[in-house]
Amino acid sequence: MALQELPLRDIHQPPAPPWWPPAPGWWWLAAVVLVLLAFAAWWWLRARRRRAAIVRLFDERMRAAATPVERVAAMSELLRRAARRRDPAADRLQGDVWLVFLDNAKATGAPRNFSEGAGRVLLEGGFRREVDAADADALLPLARERYLELMAVRR
Template identity: 80%
Template sequence: MAMQDLPLRDIHQPPPPPWWPPAPGWWWLATVLLVLLAFAAWWWLRARRRRAAIVRLFDERVDAAATPVERVAAMSELLRRAARRRDPAADRLQGDAWLAFLDGDMQAASAKAPFSAGAGHVLLDGGFRREIDDDAAAALLPLARRRYLELMALRR
C-alpha cells in the first residue's frame, strides 16, 4: 500500500473538561471558605450576645434600684467593676482622681469634663447621701451607661 492510498483524517481535539464536578482542589478551597465563613459568623454572634449581656447587666442592675440613691450606687459599682478592665487599680481611685479617670477620653473630645464638672460629679458621694434629686440620677444614667460600655470595650 502506498502512502497516498492511506485515508488520512484531520486531527480531532478531545472535548474540553466539564465544569462539573470540579477538581479536588476546588472542593478543598470551597471547604476552607465555608469553614472561615462559619467561624466569622460564630465570632460575630458571640460578640453580639456578649454585648447584649453586658448591656442587659447594666440596665437590670440600675432598674432594680428602687430609689435614686440606690441607682447612683449601682451605677458607681458597675463603673468601678468595669474600670478594672482598663486598669486593675482604677477601682480604688477616690475623689477627683476617680472622676478624672472616668472622664478619660471624653475630656479630650469636649471642653467640659462630663464627670468632673458635669452630671457625673454626683458619683463622688451620691451613693452615700440620704436623698438625691431624681433629675440628678436621671442625668447621670446615659453618661454612666456610655462610659460603662466604653470601659467594657463596647462602643455604641
C-alpha cells in the first residue's frame, strides 16, 4: 500500500479546560482574600470608632464644664491623662517643663503655643478663682489638637 493511499487525518487538540468551576487553589485564594478584606474593614471600623470615642470624650468634658476655670481644669486633666501614653512620667511634670512637653519640643520649628502662647493658662488656670473666658476659648483648640495627637488619633 502506497503512502498516498493511507487515510491520514490532521491532529486534533483536545478542548481547553473550562474556566468554571475554578480549581480548588483558586477557591482557597479567594477565601484568603475575603478574610483579609474583612479583617481590614474591621480594623478600619475599630479605629474610626475609637477616634470618635476619644473626640466625644474630650467634647463632652468641655460641655460639662460650666465655667472657664472648670474647662481649663478639664483640659489639663485630659492632657495629663493622654500624656501618659507617650511617657509614663509625663503626668507628673510641672511648670514650664510640662508646657514644653505639650509643645512637643522634639519637633524642630514647631510652634510653642503652650510655653509662649495661649497655653500658659494651663499652669495655674485650673486653680484660680477666675479665668478670662477668652483665655479658655483660645486654649480650647490647642488643647484639643494636642490631646488628639497624644492619643495618637489621625484625622
